[in-house]
Amino acid sequence: MGFRSTVPAFGKKVIIEARVNEYMPRDVNPNVPFTPDEIVEAAVACREAGAAICHYHARNPDGSPNHDPETYIETIRKLRAASDILINPTLGQVTLKSSDEARLQHIVSASREPGLTPDFAPIDIGSTNVDVYDPAAKTMRTDTLAYVNTPKTCAYFARRMREVGVKPVAVSWTIPFTRMFEAFLEMGLLDQPAYLLFALSDSGYLGGHPGTIKGLLSHLEYLPQGFRYEWSVNSKVGNLFGPAALALEMGGHVAIGLGDYPYPELGTPTNADLVRRIAEHAEAFGRAPASPAETRALLGMS
Amino acid sequence: MGFRSTVPAFGKKVIIEARVNEYMPRDVNPNVPFTPDEIVEAAVACREAGAAICHYHARNPDGSPNHDPETYIETIRKLRAASDILINPTLGQVTLKSSDEARLQHIVSASREPGLTPDFAPIDIGSTNVDVYDPAAKTMRTDTLAYVNTPKTCAYFARRMREVGVKPVAVSWTIPFTRMFEAFLEMGLLDQPAYLLFALSDSGYLGGHPGTIKGLLSHLEYLPQGFRYEWSVNSKVGNLFGPAALALEMGGHVAIGLGDYPYPELGTPTNADLVRRIAEHAEAFGRAPASPAETRALLGMS
Numbered sequence: 001m002g003f004r005s006t007v008p009a010f011g012k013k014v015i016i017e018a019r020v021n022e023y024m025p026r027d028v029n030p031n032v033p034f035t036p037d038e039i040v041e042a043a044v045a046c047r048e049a050g051a052a053i054c055h056y057h058a059r060n061p062d063g064s065p066n067h068d069p070e071t072y073i074e075t076i077r078k079l080r081a082a083s084d085i086l087i088n089p090t091l092g093q094v095t096l097k098s099s100d101e102a103r104l105q106h107i108v109s110a111s112r113e114p115g116l117t118p119d120f121a122p123i124d125i126g127s128t129n130v131d132v133y134d135p136a137a138k139t140m141r142t143d144t145l146a147y148v149n150t151p152k153t154c155a156y157f158a159r160r161m162r163e164v165g166v167k168p169v170a171v172s173w174t175i176p177f178t179r180m181f182e183a184f185l186e187m188g189l190l191d192q193p194a195y196l197l198f199a200l201s202d203s204g205y206l207g208g209h210p211g212t213i214k215g216l217l218s219h220l221e222y223l224p225q226g227f228r229y230e231w232s233v234n235s236k237v238g239n240l241f242g243p244a245a246l247a248l249e250m251g252g253h254v255a256i257g258l259g260d261y262p263y264p265e266l267g268t269p270t271n272a273d274l275v276r277r278i279a280e281h282a283e284a285f286g287r288a289p290a291s292p293a294e295t296r297a298l299l300g301m302s
Numbered sequence: 303m304g305f306r307s308t309v310p311a312f313g314k315k316v317i318i319e320a321r322v323n324e325y326m327p328r329d330v331n332p333n334v335p336f337t338p339d340e341i342v343e344a345a346v347a348c349r350e351a352g353a354a355i356c357h358y359h360a361r362n363p364d365g366s367p368n369h370d371p372e373t374y375i376e377t378i379r380k381l382r383a384a385s386d387i388l389i390n391p392t393l394g395q396v397t398l399k400s401s402d403e404a405r406l407q408h409i410v411s412a413s414r415e416p417g418l419t420p421d422f423a424p425i426d427i428g429s430t431n432v433d434v435y436d437p438a439a440k441t442m443r444t445d446t447l448a449y450v451n452t453p454k455t456c457a458y459f460a461r462r463m464r465e466v467g468v469k470p471v472a473v474s475w476t477i478p479f480t481r482m483f484e485a486f487l488e489m490g491l492l493d494q495p496a497y498l499l500f501a502l503s504d505s506g507y508l509g510g511h512p513g514t515i516k517g518l519l520s521h522l523e524y525l526p527q528g529f530r531y532e533w534s535v536n537s538k539v540g541n542l543f544g545p546a547a548l549a550l551e552m553g554g555h556v557a558i559g560l561g562d563y564p565y566p567e568l569g570t571p572t573n574a575d576l577v578r579r580i581a582e583h584a585e586a587f588g589r590a591p592a593s594p595a596e597t598r599a600l601l602g603m604s
Contacts, residue, residue, distance in 0.1 A: 126430065127450070128476070139489065143454040143457065146450045146451075150445060151442050155442075174430070174477060175511050176476055176508050180508050218520050218523065
């Protein structure tokens with residue numbers, strides 16, 4: 001009698017992306033990194049714990065958003081000196097209402113510095129409202145935050161990123177985002193294997209699917225067929241461990257960090273603590289963390 | 303031995319809404335009504351075939367969009383004189399980039415005329431891109447049509463409609479729209495029983511779920527619990543008969559018409575032909591068409 005794992009993805013390496021800070025405050029968890037040095041320290045620890053990619057937002061020492069390309073470049077320079085972790089800076093998006101060119105400015109600027117081209121940058125491939133609802137107070141905390149990304153804008157980002165050698169992370173909040181991702185693959189605007197990230201949303205953020213296994217499952221029913229890509233999942237302001245289990249089972253990847261959710265369930269964990277838990281959970285599914293080099297191979301990055 | 307229907311909604315009346323024209327051209331099907339008189343003629347035939355609600359867009363004799371409140375009012379006056387069908391004019395939306403007040407202007411103007419208050423008006427309760435992809439040419443036909451409806455705008459529409467006595471039709475394109483619909487119910491911005499319409503999208507329109515039974519099923523998995531509402535389904539530029547079967551089975555309602563899809567599969571049917579087919583299909587599910595009066599009762603309209 002032989003046993004055989006029922007995990008479809010048994011043996012496949014898992015890409016763990018550490019989403020270290022976003023614009024999360026420190027009031028619930030003091031381990032959210034703000035400055036370039038803090039981001040580097042967190043990223044190095046995450047790399048040791050199993051992460052292959054670091055996603056970060058540049059912030060001022062007081063935690064407020066910092067949109068200066070120089071701060072992004074300083075962070076990349078220090079990250080590259082300290083670690084082989086792959087680098088995925090954010091774009092200027094909800095917090096920076098500006099032109100397509102301006103939203104990509106820090107990525108393009110960094111790519112002009114020798115050795116400092118970011119490995120990835122995200123493209124949110126659709127539009128949705130990202131306002132926050134407070135169910136306890138029965139009121140909207142914000143009510144005008146339409147997060148608008150037209151196909152024209154997304155195509156611009158994809159072309160410019162290809163020109164400067166940055167791999168896009170196509171981010172899908174709803175099923176129409178995934179349909180547009182498929183159209184972009186058909187139009188040849190994204191190189192294959194592509195990288196697709198499902199952004200679930202919770203804690204009153206209503207712009208994505210709920211941050212549950214069911215919420216991710218509804219996305220997976222619309223995975224494009226006939227194209228090569230890897231997919232991952234994160235949960236904005238929600239506990240990711242449910243959806244992460246589905247990703248581990250189904251051959252997806254995992255993007256977790258204090259930027260998305262401070263994990264008070266675990267006390268005040270660090271980003272590396274979260275990465276380590278995912279790596280350990282992955283082991284039970286027969287999946288080991290992909291190194292940065294293995295991640296580049298999975299995603300066809302030269 | 304006794305037989306018992308397995309249809310959960312067996313015996314429940316079905317509200318059939320005729321979506322007679324939108325901005326559909328006549329090149330595939332000449333039966334799309336443009337002028338007020340043509341709309342009235344189509345609506346009367348639809349009412350006889352089983353429809354309880356008529357949704358229409360005012361258009362010029364050449365078919366182009368007409369945003370003049372007077373044309374909307376003329377149509378309502380003629381409809382009320384000819385039929386008891388409930389009236390659901392569109393809002394000025396994608397084609398009319400203007401203020402919230404302007405988008406609702408024809409509704410408010412009509413409500414000031416004795417006996418001409420529309421019964422319904424739609425509120426698309428979220429944002430999505432409504433561009434059209436051409437899979438044959440592998441190109442976007444449009445690439446800047448973000449359809450933006452912030453919670454602030456939607457709340458304004460809901461409050462004004464309540465003030466003037468118009469019942470909102472909350473339209474959901476994606477799961478976040480349904481989450482916002484639930485928040486609006488919790489906030490008391492929509493009277494119960496509310497009316498929710500799932501807008502599927504097809505033929506290269508990527509802004510909703512695919513126009514399939516599966517596409518509707520993914521919506522139904524997120525139906526809000528603990529509130530009173532009725533739900534319906536339409537498919538923008540897609541054949542509705544698959545999703546309509548699921549709606550008939552599950553106790554939902556059906557919104558069909560040449561405005562959404564010209565149904566070349568059926569030759570050149572009229573709007574009433576489509577309504578009749580749905581009514582006949584409903585009979586097989588043990589469901590008869592709701593009259594306008596029964597529709598008002600189902601939706602708690604005084």
